[in-house]
Amino acid sequence: xxxxxxxxxxxxxxxxxxxxxxxxxxxxxxxxxxxxxxxxxxxxxxxxxxxxxxxxxxxxxxxxxxxxxxxxxxxxxxxxxxxxxxxxxxxxxxxxxxxxxxxxxxxxxxxxxxxxxxxxxxxxxxxxxxxxxxxxxxxxxxxxxxxxxxxxxxxxxxxxxxxxxxxxxxxxxxxxxxxxxxxxxxxxxx
Numbered sequence: 370x371x372x373x374x375x376x377x378x379x380x381x382x383x384x385x386x387x388x389x390x391x392x393x394x395x396x397x398x399x400x401x402x403x404x405x406x407x408x409x410x411x412x413x414x415x416x417x418x419x420x421x422x423x424x425x426x427x428x429x430x431x432x433x434x435x436x437x438x439x440x441x442x443x444x445x446x447x448x449x450x451x452x453x454x455x456x457x458x459x460x461x462x463x464x465x466x467x468x469x470x471x472x473x474x475x476x477x478x479x480x481x482x483x484x485x486x487x488x489x490x491x492x493x494x495x496x497x498x499x500x501x502x503x504x505x506x507x508x509x510x511x512x513x514x515x516x517x518x519x520x521x522x523x524x525x526x527x528x529x530x531x532x533x534x535x536x537x538x539x540x541x542x543x544x545x546x547x548x549x550x551x552x553x554x555x556x557x558x559x
Contacts, residue, residue: 370497372441372457372505375418379442380411382453386486393440393456393484396545397428418458427476428545436460436477439505443498445489455485457498459506459514469510478542478550480506480514495528500559503532507557514557517542520549529553 373379384407387400406414417423418440424432438460445454459481461469473480481502485495499516506514518525520539534553542550 370454370494370501371444371446371451372498372501373444375415375440375442377411377415379444379453380407380415383442383456386453389486391484391486393458395482395484402426431476433474433476436462436474438480438509441498441502441505443483443485443494445492445494452489453486454489454494455483455498457481457483457495457502459502459509461509461511471511471513471515473515476544478515478517478545479552480511481516490524495525496531499528499532503555503557504559507559511557514555515552516555517550517552519546520551526551529555 387404392398392400420437420439423435425435426432438458440456440458442453443455443457444451460477461480462472464470483495483498516529516534518529532555534555537552537554539549539551
């Protein structure tokens with residue numbers, strides 16, 4: 370598994386995954402709007418994924434500023450052709466001096482989010498990608514992060530726990546779903 374900075378040379382497999390019905394957002398399908406953004410200005414789209422400024426639309430239709438932080442594309446190094454298998458992103462708020470803070474706005478459930486293409490689920494890619502992104506978070510100055518998953522998502526819970534996740538609470542995030550969620554804390558020190 371390798372994490373790659375989104376760039377033009379890697380855009381085709383990402384775009385193919387979007388066209389195939391995959392979405393990097395697990396709370397709503399953002400594939401159509403991402404495909405539109407790629408068609409309009411691929412360089413601006415990639416700059417935003419690399420942590421640049423931008424806006425995101427929430428499930429209730431509100432638009433808010435995107436939190437800073439990088440997205441990385443996940444590629445399988447152990448398969449022929451090194452296929453694209455998913456994405457993972459890190460996000461945080463900054464304090465007055467620009468340092469990352471643990472606190473997140475109410476519409477952001479966790480510091481790290483990931484999505485794996487269904488054909489590659491269950492092969493350890495998300496577990497490895499989360500471990501690598503924890504190192505990125507540590508380098509950014511976050512001593513720990515919060516990650517959430519749906520209570521019914523046993524696979525995601527195992528991925529988080531394999532990376533040292535400690536269950537903090539069960540909660541409901543009505544903005545995203547009436548279903549129960551789980552919140553975990555993870556140390557970024559490896």
